[in-house]
Amino acid sequence: MDPILITDLNGNILEVNRQAVALSRHTSIELQTMRIDQIHEVNWEIVGTKFEALQNGATRIYESGLHRQDGGSVPVEVYARHVEFQDANSIQWILRDITARRELDELRNDMTSMIFHDLRSPLGNIVGNRR
Numbered sequence: 001m002d003p004i005l006i007t008d009l010n011g012n013i014l015e016v017n018r019q020a021v022a023l024s025r026h027t028s029i030e031l032q033t034m035r036i037d038q039i040h041e042v043n044w045e046i047v048g049t050k051f052e053a054l055q056n057g058a059t060r061i062y063e064s065g066l067h068r069q070d071g072g073s074v075p076v077e078v079y080a081r082h083v084e085f086q087d088a089n090s091i092q093w094i095l096r097d098i099t100a101r102r103e104l105d106e107l108r109n110d111m112t113s114m115i116f117h118d119l120r121s122p123l124g125n126i127v128g129n130r131r
């Protein structure tokens with residue numbers, strides 16, 4: 001299950017699930033005294049400076065970094081959308097941990113570089129001998 005946070009329309013965190021506590025390493029009480037932009041790098045261009053892009057019910061998706069209590073950071077994919085919470089307009093933030101995906105991307109890039117490097121010399125010799 002993914003970390004989920006609920007904020008008011010000012011970005012104040014109202015509610016969090018256990019996964020948000022575990023991934024951020026903050027307590028539930030600490031998180032509920034914070035703003036959403038203190039827990040992750042909000043992409044203001046996508047959500048709007050006052051979350052206006054979320055007001056019409058659209059879901060906005062972007063990649064960011066979750067700030068942990070110990071100063072570390074976890075790469076996350078953010079899903080933000082307008083919801084009703086306790087009879088008030090709110091925003092739901094789902095922060096999916098993409099650490100494994102980033103590691104696989106890095107391995108793929110390393111492998112591509114290695115293959116390119118290993119093939120460049122033999123191909124250069126073949127092309128050079130044909131001239």
